[in-house]
Amino acid sequence: MNKKSVRDVEVNGKRVFVRVDFNVPLENGVITDDTRIRETVPTIQYLAERGAKVILASHLGRPKGEVVEELRLTAAAARLTELLGKPVVKADEAIGDAVKAQIAALKDGDVLLLENVRFYAGEEKNDPELAKAFAELADLYVNDAFGAAHRAHASTEGIAHYLPAVSGLLMEKELEVLGKALNNPERPFTAIVGGAKVKDKIAVIEKLIDIADNIIIGGGLSYTFFKSKGYEIGKSLVDNDRLELVKEFERKAKEKGVNFLLPVDIVVGDDFSASANTKVVTVDSIPADWEGFDIGPKTREIYAETIKNSKLVVWNGPMGVFELEPYKNGTEAVANACATTTGYTVIGGGDSAAAVEKFHLGDKMDHISTGGGASLEFMEGKALPGVVALNDK
Numbered sequence: 001m002n003k004k005s006v007r008d009v010e011v012n013g014k015r016v017f018v019r020v021d022f023n024v025p026l027e028n029g030v031i032t033d034d035t036r037i038r039e040t041v042p043t044i045q046y047l048a049e050r051g052a053k054v055i056l057a058s059h060l061g062r063p064k065g066e067v068v069e070e071l072r073l074t075a076a077a078a079r080l081t082e083l084l085g086k087p088v089v090k091a092d093e094a095i096g097d098a099v100k101a102q103i104a105a106l107k108d109g110d111v112l113l114l115e116n117v118r119f120y121a122g123e124e125k126n127d128p129e130l131a132k133a134f135a136e137l138a139d140l141y142v143n144d145a146f147g148a149a150h151r152a153h154a155s156t157e158g159i160a161h162y163l164p165a166v167s168g169l170l171m172e173k174e175l176e177v178l179g180k181a182l183n184n185p186e187r188p189f190t191a192i193v194g195g196a197k198v199k200d201k202i203a204v205i206e207k208l209i210d211i212a213d214n215i216i217i218g219g220g221l222s223y224t225f226f227k228s229k230g231y232e233i234g235k236s237l238v239d240n241d242r243l244e245l246v247k248e249f250e251r252k253a254k255e256k257g258v259n260f261l262l263p264v265d266i267v268v269g270d271d272f273s274a275s276a277n278t279k280v281v282t283v284d285s286i287p288a289d290w291e292g293f294d295i296g297p298k299t300r301e302i303y304a305e306t307i308k309n310s311k312l313v314v315w316n317g318p319m320g321v322f323e324l325e326p327y328k329n330g331t332e333a334v335a336n337a338c339a340t341t342t343g344y345t346v347i348g349g350g351d352s353a354a355a356v357e358k359f360h361l362g363d364k365m366d367h368i369s370t371g372g373g374a375s376l377e378f379m380e381g382k383a384l385p386g387v388v389a390l391n392d393k
């Protein structure tokens, strides 16, 4: 990476503003997946052990510039205290005199967590005044929030203009792993693209056609491809504005010698529910009043075999509605294949990461990205503002 990291700067005795992504799922105030918090521990420990005063900042949810009680970072502070094995001071605000006094009281190695930065309207507007107010709190800026690196906000981008700015260890790891996968992939390289929205995946599929050996398509995306071939797709998800475009993907893949795999059979259901009636049909015989919710057993076999024979697998987006029992098998089969292949497996965050955790296969993957949207944008080849703003080596 051509950006400086915490390893390249002196941190002893410094006040270090560390942007993390503690945007974790919560149910009734309880954190249901603490991965993003756990993954920042190495950076926090690195800084604390070297005598920095660590000031953490994060967003949680989308409070739209107002204080939303349920979106306070209190639970994150408690979880981090457990993970670090030492108290984390929790501020009730993210800027201002009270925060300054709390920071002044910190000793070298202490850790403080600011309140949700999205309680301030200036955060998402990347307001320079808010960025300056954050910068006033510290001597050094560290961005470890890979998950929010695609946002140009005051605490992810703006602040970097007012302080020396370097990456944290998680950010560094994410960029290294994803960058290597895309720039110098081991082959055969298989990319799996699923999920619901064609629109969100267009750029990444286009990019992957240039670099992958196999592209596996699954999930709600598939039906736009089937419709473009003139098949009946029943009530399945479709993007009617992109029928020509997906045809073009297949044509381009063929031209480049890329193996473009679409499902051959489908699990259709009569309802989007756990108690739906389901049946398996071939892709050219979806009944008009049914809806496609998962890939079928033959497809699972083909996909698993392709994954097994790959040296690198990058997966973004589930193969079906894995949240519901009748439609989880396709995603589970792909997750199992990723878990058992000897190839290097990269899970592109978001729903695919949630699926892998649901099937208890997280520790069998080589890298699970903490970024959903960020990993997708990175794979599309877009520059991430939170990275661009950091100091060059």
Ligand SMILES: Nc1ncnc2c1ncn2[C@@H]1O[C@H](COP(=O)(O)OP(=O)(O)OP(=O)(O)O)[C@@H](O)[C@H]1O
Binding pocket: 194, 195, 196, 197, 200, 218, 219, 220, 221, 237, 292, 293, 294, 316, 317, 318, 319, 320, 321, 322, 323, 348, 349, 350, 351, 352, 372, 373
């Ligand atoms: N055949 C289908 N019909 C309807 N919904 C589907 C289908 N297959 C998958 N989904 C749904 O797609 C959702 C994920 O879609 P999305 O496009 O947001 O994927 P993603 O890329 O994993 O998201 P993220 O950006 O969080 O990584 C899941 O909730 C899943 O239930």
Ligand SMILES: O=C(O)[C@H](O)COP(=O)(O)O
Binding pocket: 021, 023, 061, 062, 147, 148, 151, 371, 372, 373, 374
């Ligand atoms: O969960 C994420 O993808 C990041 O934390 C960014 O959140 P956002 O989509 O609300 O900006």
